[in-house]
Amino acid sequence: MNNKPIILVTNDDGIIAPGIRSLIESMNSLGEVYVVAPNSPKSGTAHSITMDTILYCDSVKIDNGKQKEWECSGTPVDCVKLAINNILPRRPDICVSGINHGSNSSINIRYSGTVSAVIEAGIEGIPSVGFSLLDLEWNADFSSSKKYVCEIVKKILYNPIPEKTITLNVNIPKLKKEEIKGIKICRQAKSKWQESFEKRSNPKGRTYYWLVGNFVNFDEEEEDDTDEWALNNGYISIVPIQFDFTNYSILNILKSWNFMLFFFNIFNIFNIFNIF
Structure with a gap:
């Protein structure tokens, strides 16, 4: 063994x-x-x-x-x-x-x-x-x-x-x-479940929810x-x-967002000082 x-x-x-x-x-x-x-x-x-x-x-x-x-x-x-x-x-x-x-x-x-x-x-x-x-x-x-x-x-x-x-x-x-x-x-x-919750009641009248759904395939059959x-x-x-x-295909796009956010924050700081 x-x-x-x-x-x-x-x-x-x-x-x-x-x-x-x-x-x-x-x-x-x-x-x-x-x-x-x-x-x-x-x-x-x-x-x-x-x-x-x-x-x-x-x-x-x-x-x-x-x-x-x-x-x-x-x-x-x-x-x-x-x-x-x-x-x-x-x-x-x-x-x-x-x-x-x-x-x-x-x-x-x-x-x-x-x-x-x-x-x-x-x-x-x-x-x-x-x-x-x-x-x-x-x-x-x-x-x-x-x-x-x-x-x-x-x-x-x-x-x-x-x-x-x-x-x-x-x-x-x-x-x-x-x-x-x-x-x-x-x-x-590429797929997903198209889901919803059915609203139901138990024998004592209390509401409960039951998950139901249909499978959706986004790829072509061929x-x-x-x-x-x-x-x-x-x-x-x-x-x-x-x-x-990680979605590597959009890393550079998001890095440009970070660059823009930096200047946005600087702009907000200047506004704060102007207010006071």
Whole structure:
């Protein structure tokens, strides 16, 4: 076991979710597996961390696998932080998150606890990848994804990801194994959720709000370089993600704003002295 890579597995659907159980089974064939995952569903928590409440992290035994497991009361990012700093015997060789029940393509990356967990690992310099299956059902069939999950993880283990890439975001269409056409390396589609809150009343008459929305893809249907196109056309999508949010194309424009603001402030100072 000492010669095997250490693989950290986490997710945001909770430690008993079928998706993570499938992922653990696949990872057991590749290395020494440590699981640190939320003790309940934490979908949509993005990169949130626990700061004002106690964190619990308890050792558990859920199945007869070879892995060592802990369930955590915090978010997916909490799980990764705790695993790296307190639980694992050394830094993992790779962090793998998922398999998520539902899509994490395009704009969903911004909200995903699955993806944020591996971004956190990437910030720490640990190769990482998040997996999602486009099936929201609890009893989703993950069998068709196993071959590709193992193939992608092995590629990362033996072909280090370039330094500026934090992690890989992998989405798998809801298809049978023989229907999947292959893997596409893509960019994140330009999209958003057109959202609203439905105002409702509970049985006691108290008002509450329920978030609803429609997915809007701003890319043209014929643009075949996006994750949405790949998934809609029977391919697994892989999007390399970087954590640097800086928009380098407008840096010089904003620097000119700073120059103008300096003179604006000087002008205000002169006005103040004129008043008094």
